[in-house]
Amino acid sequence: MVDGILKDYAMDIITLSRLQFAITTLYHYIFVPLTLGLVIIVAVMQTQYVRTGDEKYKRMTKFWGKLFLINFAMGVVTGIVQEFQFGMNWSEYSRFVGDVFGAPLAVEALMAFFIESTFLGLWIFGWDKLPKRVHLASIWIVAIASNISAFWILTANSFMQNPVGYELVVNKTGQVRAQMVDFFALLQNNYLWHQFPHVFVSGLLTGAFFVIAISAYRLARVNNDAEKQIFMSSIRYGFAFGLTAIIFTVWTGHSQAQYLAIHQPMKLAVAEGLWESEDPAGLSLFQIGDEAGRNSLFNIRFPWLLSVLAFDTPSGMVYGINELNEMYREKYSNSAWFFERLNYQAFDGNIEDLQRIYDERYGSFFADADFVPQPLWMTYWSFRAMVGAGTLMAVLALIGLWKTYRGSLIGSQRFLKWLPYAIVLPFLANGTGWLLTELGRQPWIVQGLMRTEQGISLNLGVTELLISLIGFTLLYGVLLVAEFYLLWKFGREGNGEAILKGVDSDTPAKDVSLQGAY
Amino acid sequence: MDYQTLQVIWFLLVTVLFIGFFFLEGFDYGVGILLPFIGKNDVERRVVINTIGPHWDGNEVWLLTAGGAIFAAFPHWYATLFSGFYLALFVILFALIARGVAFEFRSKDDNLLWRKTWDYAIFFGSFVPALLWGVAFANIVRGVPIDANMTYTGDFFGLLNPYALLGGLVTLTLFTLHGAIFLSLKTDGIVRERSEMWAKRIWLPVVILALSFVAYSFVETDLFARDSNIIQVFSVALAVIGLLFVGYNVFLKPRFALAFVGTGVTIVAVVVWLFSGLFPRVMPSTLEGLDLTIYNASSSEYTLGVMTLIALFFVPIVVAYQGWSYWVFRKRVTTSSHLEY
Numbered sequence: 001m002v003d004g005i006l007k008d009y010a011m012d013i014i015t016l017s018r019l020q021f022a023i024t025t026l027y028h029y030i031f032v033p034l035t036l037g038l039v040i041i042v043a044v045m046q047t048q049y050v051r052t053g054d055e056k057y058k059r060m061t062k063f064w065g066k067l068f069l070i071n072f073a074m075g076v077v078t079g080i081v082q083e084f085q086f087g088m089n090w091s092e093y094s095r096f097v098g099d100v101f102g103a104p105l106a107v108e109a110l111m112a113f114f115i116e117s118t119f120l121g122l123w124i125f126g127w128d129k130l131p132k133r134v135h136l137a138s139i140w141i142v143a144i145a146s147n148i149s150a151f152w153i154l155t156a157n158s159f160m161q162n163p164v165g166y167e168l169v170v171n172k173t174g175q176v177r178a179q180m181v182d183f184f185a186l187l188q189n190n191y192l193w194h195q196f197p198h199v200f201v202s203g204l205l206t207g208a209f210f211v212i213a214i215s216a217y218r219l220a221r222v223n224n225d226a227e228k229q230i231f232m233s234s235i236r237y238g239f240a241f242g243l244t245a246i247i248f249t250v251w252t253g254h255s256q257a258q259y260l261a262i263h264q265p266m267k268l269a270v271a272e273g274l275w276e277s278e279d280p281a282g283l284s285l286f287q288i289g290d291e292a293g294r295n296s297l298f299n300i301r302f303p304w305l306l307s308v309l310a311f312d313t314p315s316g317m318v319y320g321i322n323e324l325n326e327m328y329r330e331k332y333s334n335s336a337w338f339f340e341r342l343n344y345q346a347f348d349g350n351i352e353d354l355q356r357i358y359d360e361r362y363g364s365f366f367a368d369a370d371f372v373p374q375p376l377w378m379t380y381w382s383f384r385a386m387v388g389a390g391t392l393m394a395v396l397a398l399i400g401l402w403k404t405y406r407g408s409l410i411g412s413q414r415f416l417k418w419l420p421y422a423i424v425l426p427f428l429a430n431g432t433g434w435l436l437t438e439l440g441r442q443p444w445i446v447q448g449l450m451r452t453e454q455g456i457s458l459n460l461g462v463t464e465l466l467i468s469l470i471g472f473t474l475l476y477g478v479l480l481v482a483e484f485y486l487l488w489k490f491g492r493e494g495n496g497e498a499i500l501k502g503v504d505s506d507t508p509a510k511d512v513s514l515q516g517a518y
Numbered sequence: 519m520d521y522q523t524l525q526v527i528w529f530l531l532v533t534v535l536f537i538g539f540f541f542l543e544g545f546d547y548g549v550g551i552l553l554p555f556i557g558k559n560d561v562e563r564r565v566v567i568n569t570i571g572p573h574w575d576g577n578e579v580w581l582l583t584a585g586g587a588i589f590a591a592f593p594h595w596y597a598t599l600f601s602g603f604y605l606a607l608f609v610i611l612f613a614l615i616a617r618g619v620a621f622e623f624r625s626k627d628d629n630l631l632w633r634k635t636w637d638y639a640i641f642f643g644s645f646v647p648a649l650l651w652g653v654a655f656a657n658i659v660r661g662v663p664i665d666a667n668m669t670y671t672g673d674f675f676g677l678l679n680p681y682a683l684l685g686g687l688v689t690l691t692l693f694t695l696h697g698a699i700f701l702s703l704k705t706d707g708i709v710r711e712r713s714e715m716w717a718k719r720i721w722l723p724v725v726i727l728a729l730s731f732v733a734y735s736f737v738e739t740d741l742f743a744r745d746s747n748i749i750q751v752f753s754v755a756l757a758v759i760g761l762l763f764v765g766y767n768v769f770l771k772p773r774f775a776l777a778f779v780g781t782g783v784t785i786v787a788v789v790v791w792l793f794s795g796l797f798p799r800v801m802p803s804t805l806e807g808l809d810l811t812i813y814n815a816s817s818s819e820y821t822l823g824v825m826t827l828i829a830l831f832f833v834p835i836v837v838a839y840q841g842w843s844y845w846v847f848r849k850r851v852t853t854s855s856h857l858e859y
Contacts, residue, residue: 073622076575077615083585087600088607094600095668098593099817103825106586110832113579118843121572125858129846169818177593179818457601458669468608475612479619486626 014456016465017089020472024081025438026431027476031075033430036150036200037207038068039143041241043136050136060230063490064211065139069124070486074479076117081472083109089465093445093455097159100166100180104155112149116142147200154196155186160446161437162191162263168338168449170347174354178449194259195437198252201245202433206426208242209393211235212400214491216419219410228410236404242397249390254309261310264447265319266328267440270373271383272306273299274320280307281318284380291376294322321372328371335359335366365453373442382432382439389429396422524822525812528591529800531829533793535587539580540651540689541785546570546577548697550617550644551690553637556701556712563637564625564857569704571859572847574621576840578614590825594668594815595800602662602670603654606677610647617643625859648693649686653677656685656731659739659792664803668810681738688731691724692788695764696781702774706852717768717777725761728784732758740802741795753791760784 042064049057083105086094094101122130123138130138159166165185166178180186215235222228260268268274273284275295283305288298307316331337339355347354373379396419403409409416445452519527549570557563570577589596600607616639624636660681663671698720701713732754735741741750764780767773796802801810816822851857 069622070626073619077618080578080582080614081611083582083589084600084607084611087589087596088604089601091597091601091669094589094597095593098589098596099821102586102590102593102596102817103821106583106590106825107828109579109583109586110829110836113582114576114836114840117575117579118840121576122843122846125568125572125847128856173814180821180824183824457597457604458667459601459671460604464604464608464674467605471608471612475615479615482619482623486623489627 012462013460013465014453016462016469017456017460018452020089020465020469021085022435022438023469023476024078024085024472026434027480028075028078028082029430029434030427030480031071031078032150033199033203033206033426034071034210035068035075036146036203037205037241037245038064038071038210039139039146039207040204041207041211041237042068043139043143045237046136046139050132056229056233060234063230064234066490067210067214067487070483070490072120074483078476088468089457089460090445090455091457093450095175096177096450096455097446098177100163100178100186101156101159103180103183104152104159104186108149108152108156112145112152115145116149119145147203150199150203151196154199155189155192157437158189158192158195159186160444161195161441162189163446163449164189167343168341169343169345170354172346172348174347174349174357176342176354176358178446190259191263194252194256198249198256201248201252202426202430204241205245205249205393206430208238208245208397209422209426212238212242212396213420213423216416217492220413220416220420222410232409235400235409239397239401239404242393243401246390246394246397250394253387253390258310258312261318264440266321266324266371266373267379267436268310269319269321269324270376270379270440271436272318273376273380274306274318275322276320277317277323278306278320279317280304280315281310282306283309287380289376289380291374294372321376325371329369332366332369332371335363362451362454365451369443369451371443373439375439379436379439382435385432386429386436389425389432393422393425393429519823519826521819521822522813524819524826525816526798527826528587528816528822529793529797529812531833532584532587532591533789534833535580535584536793537786537789539577539584540693540789541782542573542577542580544648544689544693544781544785545696545700546574547644547648548693548695549701550640550697551648551694552697552701552713552716553644554641556698556709556716558712560633561853561857562709564859565705565709565851565853565855566701567621567624567640567859568851568855568857569701571621572843575618576843578618587825587829591817591822592800592810592812592815593817595810598664598668598670598801598810598815599658602664602672603657603677605674606650606654610650613643613646615643621859625857645690649690652686652689653682655689655792656682658801659735659741659795661739661802661804663805664801664808664810665805666808668808668815681734684727684731684734688724688727688788691720691727692781692785695720695724696778696785699764699768699774699778699781703778704850706850709853710850714768714772714774717774721761721765721768725765728757728761739795741791744795747795749794750791753787753794757784757787757791760787 042061045057045064046061048054049061086101119138119141123135123142126135126138163178165180165182167181168176169179170176186192211234215231215238218227218231219235222231257268257271260271272281273287273289273296274281275289280303282301282303284296285300285302286298287296287300289296304314306318308314310316310318335355335358338358339351344351399415400409400419403412403415441447443451443453445455549566553563553566557566585596588599620636620639620643624633624640627633654677657677657679660679662676665671695717698713698717702710702717705713741747744750760780760783764777764784767777767780798812799809800812800815803809817825849855
């Protein structure tokens, strides 16, 4: 394909495909962290029930379990789209990395999805069919399997951020791809071991604040002792899990930033809005930047602080956007960097021809290319939103735990009244955290190996993409409304009566008018 | 094991995953399709849904695993198929999303409009994929235009040819029959009676459509023209015997457990027929010499080796605990059962 054609074709298709990926992924990630965290909290509650036999814990398990299930379904079905769209929209990417990237996805399905879905079915329907302890074991198995599935997905994602355990191979016919040479290197990817703990504890944090917010709402309006007992106990769990989780979230987040300073410096520079390299580097608190001119118009900064955060000492070079961009432009200006790295063993054609074809196809993506993740402001502000939300959660959890300890929580009407709004904080932090992770990697789809434009499917049309983009967005919008409605309904009223009696809240509708409905 | 053996193993494994998927998800699509016809009031509909309540999610994972396995073992197959069948897959995804959420949401509010909406989602969410999987597989065996870049060059409407549509009708009706028989086994009373009636009603259309599809395949595909077609002939025969066995156990001597074995055998045999007819190709191209095969579409020897170890370890475990979960919920669901969905 001739240079210009691919480029023209690519722009609309790429923009639409990226938009679709961003929407479906961010949407999927509304539900996932809540699932990962809440299931652990529910499992702990049920453990308490089985250990003590106290009915209070059974009611708590049922109440939070119901909210968990409403959320779980959404996570599952939106996850199918995630697995399919690599092939649908990013088929050239799939060809290039499938040998490495496909494996963790397959293992995830085999090792985690099956367990998760089967044992969740056993848990939902098994309350009176399974022995108590086996039933308890089911929810723990779901909790562990869900988090294992997160591990495998992040193994795959880590390869995009920091490719390891592979070599670039040309086959007989001249196809180039990344081939796995060391499966364990994928599992030992440093990026993974900075990211997974962060995702794990932020899931717990999400679950905790979900419990805190809804419990606070109920406690502010509590009108009977049994209900008060349930939600006091729940909120205590929430604060305890919440504070523990936020401490670890900050800690793992910090270590991740230090990792970025060395391994993905562009992501850090963009997240911090650092235009020029500095030693020691200052930390930007609030900045209005000039994206076209590549500098800042207005910037409030703490001197040295960024170096301290990045290296634990008040000195140390943090590279700026402009210098990194120049370095990359130089390195990637022609395709020599790529062809130096290939393993030609199986190839019996002419290497120069190979390079010429590659340049014809992809040359325009590299010549005069820019290596700055755009839009810059989105990454910069995502980072600030994430850190800001995290800080607020830390403060709220501390105050809450202190008030609970002092026994003054019920009396603090104002605190209880404001606390429910905190439910948006973990979701804000999760979403912006992913934006930062994925936008900060741009323009690469695999860091340092393949640009996003190169990964697009070659057969898509704008019409097809518009249909799927609009279709998914509408469906997701409607489902979100339905999900909020249910969470709101059960969270707010929670069938106070039914839950307190420990019976299930699903009721058959009045049948009469349904006769002949079809 | 050498490279070629590994490639064959993964072809077999993908076949097994699709067998598992169509066998299991087959009846739960059928249950979803029959929901409005067998569940005449809300309690009956809940009974119908609760027969697959603990299982539908686990059944669907067979599809996810098949997708993941194709990605890992045959990246080019995954890339060509998924990008080529873009709109068809979008429609399937759309349907599966609506369906999955519907199971979980429908009974959580007793508003009539709410329940009716989700019931429609379950019906269409089962109907559409049951039809489209047949269309997709018929197209795969028939061959689609794939160019030298391994890229599909046809369009969405090219997939809607008569042969493929007939294939879609076969899976649609076959899954419905499979579901009706499953419901006959898992329910009691009036719901059971209606399920048995539906099994009787749909049997003949399945037989006619299936036989026409086999006949049409002679004309439209090379499924029977391969060098060694013993497996194909044998599996088609088995599929037909399966259907006749179903007929016997539905009409002449009503034993629905055996009838269920019959539809099961038919589904397995059909999948074996199509995959063995493809082998060693995975996506034949209508353009000369550009077939995707297990040899030019596969992952490296190393990746296949690692994945083989993992699969051989986990697949038996999966089968064991899924089997156990069916055992736990083996009792019939009745209107007096505790209904969760």
